[in-house]
Amino acid sequence: MLDKFQPLAVLIQDHVQDGDQVAMEGFTHLIPFEAGHEIIRQGKKNLTLIRMTPDLIYDQLIGMGLVKKVIFSWGGNPGVGSLYRLRDAVEKGVPAPLEIEEHSHAAMACAYQAGASGLPFGVLRGYTGTDLAKENPDYIKWVTCPFTGEQLAAIKSIRPDVGIIHAQQADKKGNVKIWGITGVQKEVVYASKKVLVTVEEVVDELDTHNQGVVIPHWLVKGIAVAPKGAHPSYAMGYYKRDNSFYKQWDEISKNLEIFKEWIETNVLSKKS
Structure with missing residues (x-):
């Protein structure tokens, strides 16, 4: 199973292609920010992004002109306000026009479940x-x-080309465990053609002392170790939500030039 474990840059390079439908799920908790940043670094384009609640990471991908469509049920900066890069793309076509397909939360979960079940x-x-x-x-x-x-x-039904999630742990066989708040990660994993996972750490055996969702190794195409890979969201048992950054993002994203400077400094100049 060791071939499942690769650097994040390798996983994104090998498994996310221009034009793919990509679902990066996480509900308040365990949002795969670092995986999204690697997609930005590699400049994958013409993507259709799918997520029940797109927030800052999708704002960043959209602001870089990498996204042609978003399938979602709510979009915003949680507890703060709008996603200004998303708004500019929809309302002004800046930096590129953005198509939106809007649903309810219940419908998104239903569509993922249908995809996971192999139903149309x-x-x-x-x-x-x-x-x-x-x-x-x-x-x-x-x-x-x-x-x-x-x-x-x-x-x-929703059947993404690539499903990406962040989790707390993977064992050496490639089994993955999530605990705390979960959204539709399990459904996305079963619905997606390929599944990529970033984790806080790899352990000899998964923690059996708490409840959670275990994703079997045979569903997972690749795993990358990415400590704090969900920051500024949180990973239960590892770190708290960075509420201050969500407030800061409101000002960063309002201005396209400030946004680009932030991306250059905090994303493009770093390596996964």
Whole structure:
């Protein structure tokens, strides 16, 4: 299993291609920032980014002009405000036009689950009474239940080319464990064609004294050790959320030139 463990730069170079659909999931917790920074360093482009709650890392990728479309259910700087690089791309086409496909949280989870199950679509009630179906007619349809006659929403399954997550631990066989708040990481792993994982550390055996999600080694294409790879989000048991940085990002992202300077200093000049 040792070939699963590679430097992050090698994993991104080998497994993320221009034009890919890439899901980098993490719900407040364990957001794979370092993996996103490596994508920026390598200049992967024309990406379709998928995430239930895109925040700062997607703002950074969009601001660098690497993204053509975002599939999401909420986008913003949590607890602070807008994502200004995302807004400029949508509203002004700066630095490049950005297509958006918006869903609800429940629908995103349903679409990932359908993809994980090998199904073409998922079914839910969540769009009843909303305009999201009108805004996304190619991705949200209405179907009639053959048992009850009830009208339900069908959402096209999500099956990313690459799914990327951050976790606390991997063992030497390549099994991965997450604990604390989890979002849809498990569903993304099962839905994605290739799975890349960054971890805080590699251990002889996974911790069995707490509950969590274990991802089996046979689902994982590659693992890179990336301590603090989720910063400024947090990794339970390793470090806290850097709330001050989220506030700072509000000012950094408002101005394109300041944003570019920050990326040059804090991302492009560093190596994974």
